[in-house]
Amino acid sequence: MPGSPATMKTRKKNDKKAEIEDLGGVLGGSGAIGIGIRHRPEELATLAAKTRFTRKEIQMIYRGFKQECPTGYVDEDAFKHIFSQFFPQGDASQYAHYVFNTIKHKQTSGRINFEEFLTILSNISRGTVEDKLQWVFGLYDLDGDGLISKDEMLxxxxSIYEMLGRYTTPQIIEPHVAAREHVDRIFHLIDxxxxxxxxxxxxxxxxxxDEHLLRSFDTLDTVL
Incomplete structure (x- = not known):
């Protein structure tokens, strides 16, 4: 039988507390790295309302995030380390640098917290085509002046060819030569x-x- 109104209210408060602790209560244990300041993320319901992820998905993402970033923050070096694990066949450091810049462009500390990480991941993986194109544009607009030059695209x-390494088909021996040929072929079409x-x-x-290109944006959706 259901309990009294007071009991039900207490139960809801405890459930909410458990959700918060599942995200923030385990940050920065004895193995915390970097600066001693630890970031406690927002409540689970707030994060779910702000992003396109469910509560369960956010919990899963956070478990992986806190394992690599126990302080609740990630700097560029840590981000490169995480990113390189997905592309061990090549050198992902430069591309990771560019991606990290799109995330921290409004930050001055050089670090991003879980909310910022989750928001950009939501836009890239679950956002509209416009959201994804805005992110792609920001990735290539290295100096943030609202324009992409041929050198920036190159x-x-x-960096993408360097990251893909031997997984390119056919295998590319000189990535920068291939990159220049690629940019020479398409830049004038976009401009x-x-x-x-x-x-x-x-x-x-x-x-x-390009319908094929638009469909390819769907592959950015994260299956969790």
Whole structure:
């Protein structure tokens, strides 16, 4: 039989407390690294409301996050270490640097917390095509001036080839040569007004014409 209203209220408070502790209560144990300050994430319900992940998915993501980042923060070196585990066949450090910059672009501390990590992951994996294109544009716009130059595109594409390493088909012996050929082939197609720069509007217009490319954005969705 259900308990009294007071008992039910206490039970709900305990359930909520358990959810919070599942996220924040185990941060920064004896093995904490880096600066002694530890970040306690927001409540689970708040994170679920702010992102496109369910509570269960957030709990799963957080378990992996806190294992690598027990202080609740991740800096660029830690991010590169995590990223490299997904691409052991090549050198992912430079691409990880560019990706990390898209996450911390509003930060001055050089570190990101779990909420920031979860938000960008939500936008990339579960966001709209517009969300994903905005992220892609930010990835290539290295200096943040709202324009992608050919050199910026070459730097990022080159880092992708370096990251993929021997898993490219056919295998690429000289990644930077292949990157330059790739950029030479497509940059002028995206740069509609031929001014030597790509804007977000030009990127959206070019991508919208390629159904295969648009479908490929669905593969960014994270299955948890």
């Amino acid at each position: 730097d990022v594409v080159g 509609a007004n031929k001014d030597g720069f790509v804007t977000i509007d030009e990127l959206v217009q070019w991508c919208s014409k």
